Amino acid sequence: MRCVAHILNLVVQDGIKKVYKSVEIIRWAVKWIRQSPSRIGKFTKFSKLVNPGTTKHLVRDVPTRWNSTYHMLNISQAYEKPFDRYDLEEYEFHSDIEKAGLSIPSPSDWQHVRHLCHFLKPFCDVTKRIFGTLYLTSNTCIEYIYSIGTLLDDAISDASFCDIALAMRVKFDKYFGDVEKMNLLLYFSLIIDPRNKVKYLVILLEDRYGKEKMDEKKKYIMDSMFELYNDYIRIHSPSTTSSTTESSNSSSILGKCHNPNATTPKPPLRNKLREKMKANIVESIGELEKYLKESVEEDSSMFNILDWWRVNSPRFPFLSLMAKDLFAIPVSTVASESVFSTSGRVFDPYRSSLTPKDC
Template sequence: MRDTRIDRAISVCKKVVGTFSNSWNLKRGLADAQNQMKLPEHKLITESPTRWGSRQCMIERFVEQEKAIRHVLGADKKRRHLLPTWQDVDVLESVSKALSPLLEFTDALSGEQVVTISYLKPVLSLFKSEVLAVKSDDTDLTKKIKETILDYLNTKYRDDNVDGLLSVASTLDPRFKNRYNDDDQIMMSTLSSELMAMATQEESDSPGPSTATAQGTTAEGGADGGDDDDTCEPAKKKKSFGSYLKKTVRRESQATAMEKEIKSYLMLPAVDSDVNPLEWWKTQEIRFPRLTKLAKKYLCVPSSSSPSERAFSTGGNIVTCHRASLKPDNVDRLVFLAHNLK
């Protein structure tokens, strides 16, 4: 979202914060003003381009200390020109009111504990219903910011394939299940198709009895040292008509068992929102053997790239210019220790 009012207000905020960060006199005057006005004794926050949410933190702290900042700058003739206008303060307050609730959600989604892709659909629903819902006391700029963010999210996740992925992931999460799906029957059929495709893939990957017999015959022929090619060829067994019927009956029984398993899972009450879904599926693997495999497939996807970016940052802190001869295996071990020994 591009708005000249927001660009000007943020520019003024950056100049003021930069001036205070480079002057001990201003910092001392800010502390005295906080004591006089009974404001929280907080330092001003400088925006960092590589730190997510730092601009919002800077704006929020500036709005909190605006009275003390105005008092200090007003008493200094050389820096009085940095005083923000009331229009700038109104713009910063509107921006802070619209973005401050999102900061907590982004911090939670960027964590490393139990934050899978199944979280996205519930969070999007919560954004639309509560967090980014327009309120009566919102300013016009706050409303515009909220509407712009919602339009961006709707456009980003409008694709049918993406929406289907998020729906399946949230359904396989025992904390949410079908709470955020529009049509339960469509989800039932989608899960059944996924399970059937997985079963078919497992059957094709596993060696059949004829393959095992052929391998055994070949091994025996090689052990005997025979040169006759006819002895290595397995005897072809003719298939009866009943074998095709057995396949059909087996598929029908598998489909019925899968449908019962899905219904049994969906009928269970939702678990607490703080429960680790992967640990829950581990305890329920005997009860839902097929759905457990499907849950592992979807719930292993993280909701954001923050964990992997943290791993790269840790690797950059370990492999430096003065420590560039480490072997890859040692780097992997050091990164693992850095993330797990806390």
């Protein structure tokens, strides 16, 4: 399973490159001001005089995390007038930015930043949802991915965002452009949500690929889903367990034989167990079809998908086992990675080393 958050980062970074000059100017200005408390104090003083309604603090970004760049730009664009005033009052700021080969943020730079923030707001919302650890994410991931594809399609027809959207579209299609390129478990998670089932899948596929290709994509997904359920039935069927135990017992008997080349007669129950296992597979396929034919559940804020499957697991024993595994899939590794990266912020080089006096 690819980390969806990392793919979104790659997609958005390609779009940011189209206005990279403006982003780099704002990034440098914020970094320069945040380098010392005295600079922050002077900038805060100018902000209260020029723009007293703004109370947010400037934040630096991590260039490899696009959402941190979004937050930096979104806060900075509210300080356009304080930045202009700071440039007039602080000569060192003006000279240092010229030495870096950049220029003072111009009105066109701020305009580019505002357009970019407006365009990236939905992407930021999706990223926050994907980061979640206290709720399910696998059953809604496909919907978020398709919504991003729709946003890019709409943006391509807009002259203000056309260049950015086209650059992002290339990377988006590389990972999410077709059903065959994606992990089908995400589609299975969508279907196994009783509020969606196949009806919602058909709506998404038709909106994304059109009526002509919708049936083909649907058949590919459903055939794969039935195939996966057959595997679950073979693994968890009681008949399979009995056959496995019987086979191991036969192997132990063979090990005790004096003649290893002697043929061992097949157990008389083997054929009956095989037929029973096949019957269980047919019955369980009917279980899946039964689930799909039932009406969808009403989507409300009080609906709890885990409670629904807990209550209905006796009706769908094999299906509930699949649902348990599908809903446990994390679509992003960012939450776990952030736990390990926290240590770098807690134990910095100064805090984790001793001075000669302390030795």
